[in-house]
Amino acid sequence: xxxxxDAVDALAKAELHIHIEGSLEPELAFALARxxxxxxxxxxxxxxxxxxxxxxxxxxxxxxYQGMSVLRTEQDFHDLAWAYLERARADNVRHAEIxxxxxxxxARGIPFATVIDGxxxxxxxxxxxxxxxxxxIMCFLxxxxxxxxxxxxxxxLAHREKFIGVGLDSSEVGHPPAxxxxxxxxxxxxxxxxxxxxxxxxxxxxxxxxxxxxxxxxIDHGNRAMEDRALVARLARDQxxxxxxxxxxxxxxxxxxxxxxxxxxxxxxxxxxxVNSDDPAYxxxxxxxxxxxxxxxxxxxxxxLAAIARNGFRASFAARPAG
Ligand code: ADE
Ligand code: ZN
Numbered sequence: 001x002x003x004x005x006d007a008v009d010a011l012a013k014a015e016l017h018i019h020i021e022g023s024l025e026p027e028l029a030f031a032l033a034r035x036x037x038x039x040x041x042x043x044x045x046x047x048x049x050x051x052x053x054x055x056x057x058x059x060x061x062x063x064x065y066q067g068m069s070v071l072r073t074e075q076d077f078h079d080l081a082w083a084y085l086e087r088a089r090a091d092n093v094r095h096a097e098i099x100x101x102x103x104x105x106x107a108r109g110i111p112f113a114t115v116i117d118g119x120x121x122x123x124x125x126x127x128x129x130x131x132x133x134x135x136x137i138m139c140f141l142x143x144x145x146x147x148x149x150x151x152x153x154x155x156x157l158a159h160r161e162k163f164i165g166v167g168l169d170s171s172e173v174g175h176p177p178a179x180x181x182x183x184x185x186x187x188x189x190x191x192x193x194x195x196x197x198x199x200x201x202x203x204x205x206x207x208x209x210x211x212x213x214x215x216x217x218x219i220d221h222g223n224r225a226m227e228d229r230a231l232v233a234r235l236a237r238d239q240x241x242x243x244x245x246x247x248x249x250x251x252x253x254x255x256x257x258x259x260x261x262x263x264x265x266x267x268x269x270x271x272x273x274x275v276n277s278d279d280p281a282y283x284x285x286x287x288x289x290x291x292x293x294x295x296x297x298x299x300x301x302x303x304x305l306a307a308i309a310r311n312g313f314r315a316s317f318a319a320r321p322a323g
Pocket of ligand 1 (some may be wrong): 019022057064169170171197200248278279
């Protein structure tokens, strides 16, 4: 029996897989473009939204990086994060571990401090004003080389108290986790928490590498882990969380239909799965929409959806002491 939508609203949630730049709604993109005198190659909000039609991850990434061009000042980064946090509160999110992509900004000449100070000011205010405990995870862009990631970590360490961990995102295939073994080792030595996107489009081997070579504590997506029974057994044994993003998987054609999404099979295999939004402005829904859509497609009952929501808190770094 599917759960009524308002019952999904009532579930307290933790969001662990949200790219803050992926929460940039077309309306805010146009407002920031105007504020900063940036030209967007689209005539209207509607035209921009119509461009959000993707057949694979790279189609999306090309538009996602282009969208970042409107973000220029500390206030812009604050406003972006605040808009997400207010929207998350409406979905009863109480805890959020938020990704950001500094190399997408420093490559355009925006200082690292501008980015992190704006985001951090918003998440600090969210605790008191919205009742959301939020933190930041800095992702390295895997299509760039490890030296660029190393330089980004150097910049970030001057702001060590403003973020809790590092991740790995962007174009997956052809950029295996092992490419970043040294920078992840150094991040671990700095006491940072470690996550990586793996098994979204890339093969199960990338999930193995993320776990065994990078030493990550969570896998972002991980869909293709289901192709390797030994890997499923490892994820289940060590209760390594997967941060799933159903609407993202649908819009990026990782699954043909939500009814084919592996979430239910993962639960049956004893995996610790969570539901998240990834890039909600681009994929047609925030975390509540993701819960409702996957619940309907897989006929998940109230207790299953409640268990998934609880998993979000269990998989959060707030609940897991650093190893
Ligand atoms: N960056 C933003 N969203 C992403 C995703 N779903 N996969 C990889 N990199 C991303
Ligand atoms: Zn992601």
